[in-house]
Amino acid sequence: MGRKFGKKVFSLGDLFTFRSKKINKTSKKKKKSKLEIKKKTGPINKKHKCNDKHLDEIMNRRFGLIIVLLISIYLVIGCRLFNLQILKNSEYNDKLAMATEKTIESTSAPRGRIYDRNHKLLVDNEGIKTIYYKKQNGITTKEEIELAYEVSNNIDIDYSKIDDNKLKDFYYKSHYKECRKKITDEEWDLYNKRKLNDKDIDKLIYERLDDEISEYTDSDKKAAYIYYLMNKGYSYAEKVIKNLI
Secondary structure (H helix, E strand, O other): OEEEEOOEEEEHHHHHHHHHHHHHHHHHHHHHHHHHHHHHHHHHHHHHHHHHHHHHHHHHHHHHHHHHHHHHHHHHHHHHHHHHHHHOHHHHHHHHHHHHOOOOOOOOOOOOOEEOOOOOEEEOOOOOOOEEEOOOOOOOHHHHHHHHHHHHOOOOOOOOOOOHHHHHHHHHHHOHHHHHOOOOHHHHHHHHOOOOOHHHHHHHHHHOOHHHHHOOOHHHHHHHHHHHHHOOOOOOOOEEEEOOO
């Protein structure tokens, strides 16, 4: 039995062989394509490995540059600190002292001269060097006491006018917490019940400071007198500490 396909005539056996050949050819093509894919994938992986190595080299170089920069910055800072604090320490201390010094000018104006009818000078003005103190904003009591001791060590001043009340006031300001302990619990209880006020508490403390001020030296009394002059009168006014320097 045979069938006609156009001009050629094929038998059933030939058809079976033809199909089997086609199937075998397609399977060979698939195998070839798999082999080609495998061959193509090989160099791609090699390229990735090369790129990773290249990136590692770049990162290592960058880290090296960053470390070098940090080391150089620390060296510059260290050299600068060594120059400021050791080599030129005295020079910068002098500059700091000049920058922090304050010049205080007196606001007092000279009085007019007095002449007689013959234009003969009877009363004239004479400039006198005077030490003034003007309280700065924000200064504390502790800082004023330290300043009073510092001034007392540098000038001679007559402190004979100071009395016990001023000495007790100076001791109370410089030893505030210790002085408050001299009040008993019963007295604090009366204070809390409003049977004693602040003035009564201060009065009781001042009465119990005789032994403390008896131990004051001449330098302590001088500092106490200067502290009294610094806080005498209005807080914003200029206080005369010493005339005729």
